[in-house]
Amino acid sequence: MATHDIRVTVNGTAYDAQVESRLLLVHLLRDQLRLTGTHIGCDTTHCGACTVLLDGQPVKSCTVLAVQADGRQISTVEGLEKDGKLHPLQEGFWEKHGLQCGYCTPGMLMTTCALLTRSKNPSEAEIREAISGNLCRCTGYNNIVKAVQFAAERLGKEA
Amino acid sequence: MQPRTTPEVGGMGHSMKRKEDPRFIRGKGNYVDDIVLPGMLWMDIVRSPFAHAKIKSINTEKALKVPGVLAVITGETLAKYNLHWMPTLMSDTQMVLPTEKVMYQAQEVAAVIATSRYAAADGVDAVEVDYEPLPVVVDPFKALEPNAPVLRTDKKDKKDNRIFHWEAGDRAGTEKAFAEAEVTVKQDLYIPRIHVASIETCGCIADFDRVNGKLTVYMTTQAPHAIRTVFALVAGHVGLSEERIRIVSPDIGGGFGGKVPVYPGYVIAVAASVVIGKPVKWIEDRMENLQADSFARDYHITAELAAKKDGTITALRMKTLADHGYTDAAANPSKFPAGLFSICTGSYDVKKAFVEVDGVYTNKPPGGIAYRCSFRVTEAVHAIERVTDVLAQQLKMDPAELRMKNFIPKEKFPYKSALGWEYDSGDYPAALRLAMDKIGYHALRKEQAEKRARGELMGIGISSFTEILGAGPSKQFDILGIKMFDSCELRIHPTGKAIARFGTKSQGQGHETTYAQIIAEELGIPASAVQVEEGDTDTAPYGLGTYASRSTPVAGAAGALAARKIREKAKKIAAHLLEASEEDLVWETGKFSVKGAPSRSKTIQEIAFAAYTNHPPGMEAGLEAVNYYDPPNLTFPFGSYICVVDIDRGTGMVKIRRFVAVDDCGNIINPMIVDGQIHGGLTMGMAPALLEEISYDENGNIQGGSFMDYLLPTAVESPSWETYKTVTPSPHHPLGAKGVGESATVGAPPAIANAVVDALAHLGVKHVDIPITPEKVWRILKEKGVAE
């Protein structure tokens, strides 16, 4: 059983870890680094509960090996709040009731965080398309769309 | 409803931001799989590839050699403690682990205990089981044939596969009404097996402390107290005593009914922890969740209506075959083997009705649990709303007009239905009128006529549903004998803040916010200063849990009444402080003042402080109350939904163009949360209407056992929902509220199905079973010669 010494930077902090080849990135984050905001929902790349940013791109961390992330930047939900200030998306999800059970929420936040980086003022259709790899069983998506629009507007004002 | 309190107090009617959200948006929720205990071991489960097979042998030798694997638990292991079978909530029996045969594909066969998730999975791979396949019974109709193999060979006297026969209503009177009817219609419907598929799967950590003999189980359960009692009843003989069992239901990633049952995995983990003396974690994966956890629906219904030529419905008859899988593990109140299916007269003033349901065993996983629905109400509503449209078509009447004609009139409430329910309140025409107005019904009918002339397919579907919630009054409602009350224990702290604990358990419904708002409404203590706790059986008062939209109708009422008890005591304290008599005091939100002298007043905060510092002589100190609320009746929320669909003539693909939902759930605690519940319910209603189904091939192999084929709607399939309200308070609920969590899941499917049938009605189509897949529609188009 081969192991690898890797270094990953998660939310700006570098971590050294020894990992088995087959260790999934989501398990590295959850079980070893104890960043449990990233969830597991389906194991088959369908639900997006495990979404994190890998070098800025949202990916499903249940379908990436931890060792693939060696030397790379990972952002998780725990890193969204900066200096005690919520990210506009976090504000938006709270303000617009964009979550219920909260289980898909970290994945939704990370996916839409990347969306707002590349698209300043996304349409409803664009938002729906962007989150179509993230399943939510509670909200019916209406308020998630509103939450993202709220954040886009907030970010526009801040810019 | 105008809020009576200020936004700062945040009582009923305020769209207060949720108090639970700060942890969720930071990734700081605390779900079962987030919890790690020192020394914790992992459990993973070996499952059967066969739907019916004798277990000839289980060889654990190789598995025990896998690095990290400590033990393999089989049915034989559990049989030593007589823990290999357990009772179901419906007083049937269910295997924890088999000793003789498996009864469905993916059934638990053995469990591997290991030092890590990964080692446990490797261990599962290495367990060798030798099976001898047995004849499989998949079709519930065939299960009842005389030559069908009897599945429950464990039951000595069982000679067939029938579980129960249940009926309600007036058989003879209904038959007579049908015989005399001017018009009758009859429709067979299948409401397929579906799965709640909450995004968090099920799991637990069982932690048995050998030193003090205490078992703590962190588990994904919607009903922690009932689970504790079940554990005490099941494992009492091996020394687990109820005071030494603590069930903790932490944050739950969606429940919808799927987290009510006691699954074998929980019990095996408990047994493993008791035997090994270390915490054992079991988290099922998605395929286990879809393939082995309890399912919903699976009702084969024949629905009939009798009517006059003018459209007046005179009688209703329904006959149903219910496929329960290999055991009756439904999560219904004990006296209701078919749940509340007898709400199937719906929103209509039907004079005569008769309904019967037969439950059947097949080689499928157990169930009959909810899918965001109160005890079989969705099945009932789908049947009545579909067959009502069949009648409209038969009579060539507009479906809206037919509904208007038959609605129970507003002035007839409380209304006693032909099947025995007393509907508390309603104004059905108002809801339908509002929905028609908002969607522009008449313009849509015009557009449809024009499109039909051009060969385009568009349909408009209506569903005017009535729900039945808030189980339930103790004279009828119990689970394993435990009456279906719910509870609140409320304590006001000296500085006027509060903690309120409830017997329910939120899985995303926002109890921490809405319950606080109820307390705020009743006492004027700001909702932000009311801490709500649930889910820990060591601290919360006993309650039956959260499912069937019962939290607001039952526990919410308990909260209001506990607060009113506090107010009674507060009044005495205020009288003491103000040196006035109680009769001279008037309450307005947050304070008592002396009649005619409003400046002489004491706020609830001042009174709370006095309760601990200056309480009247002869009175107990403190300010606390407990209420166990036994509802006098159920609540009957309702609504009218209208859906517009367009159909692609080439592919049969159905697209929901618009969907207007008018809901009436009585008085509203938090409008934002109510809307959120409805949005979510609509998407979960649209899912089985168009996408979701679990079926089996002739060998009992599950079809749709992963998210590859079990199709949860994404934001792209889910339309933008348009929601509106009417408000008809419940006359018997302390807050006039009715509950709302499941209305939309119940009401949406027939609106969508009716819209699709409506789009095809001019071709002579009367019915399409859900899920309405593109191929089903395309086959109709082809048969009718209109496919592209």
Add this chain to the structure above:
Amino acid sequence: MIPASFDYHAPGTLPEALALLSKYGDDAKVLSGGQSLLPLLKLRLGQTGHLIDIGRIPGLEYIREEGDFLRIGGRTRESALESSDLVRTRYPILHDTAKVIADPLVRNMATVGGNLAHGDPGNDHPATMLALGAQVVATGPKGERVIPIEQFFLGLFRTALRPDEVLTEIQIPVPPARSGGAYLKLERKVGDYATAAAAAQVTLGSGGTVERAGLALTNVGPTPIKAADAEKFLAGKRPDAATLGEAGQRAAKAASPSADRRGSVEYKREMARVLATRALRLAVERAGGR
């Protein structure tokens, strides 16, 4: 769901990767985006002793027109294809395809080369590449060889790629003027494999007749299907509704679908016809034919 154990290798250069592939032979698999391979390993439907991750080899991600070809590096992410202006404006069929592969998150990892090399008839790029008349570059221990796409798909999960080769580049002929293409996919929901899908690439002649037509189908047979008969039929004809309909018919005849949860044999074959006809219509439109 946990994969069985394997060894992971992350070569920094192509020759290193090829050496590892030669060394481990059948016991090795190339890891590109991993979005098909890792789920298979997690489900334990497949097993491998060695994963050779080509993710750290520089120079395998690019989209550029060079000479007579649009060249796409084998490890180019689907998301890069989707957001490329060059692709959107000059190769709309590729843009159409990239947009409907799995879901947006998967497309951030999934690669064009992986989509082809996996040999899954349900994948979307194969039909597109067949319609475009592409060729792929396979690099092995003896150097590069060019494989025309028509010769690439040998069977279910079987391609002409040898175990010691890496798919390093896809070459698509730069379309002449008055060309257009489209990819239409019928899927039950986002993220699903196609019930059926059709890729059409059309070049019109000066008189408005079809000069060249490429037409191929997804997920209606054990391999992606090139609708050669339909292509031939179209050549030299005016692309009117009747002609495109007949081409769709002919394409459907080439399909040999099997029934599954997405549909029956009959339905899938019919969808192949409907989608092929529609894709052709859109391709002709985009070629400036209407």
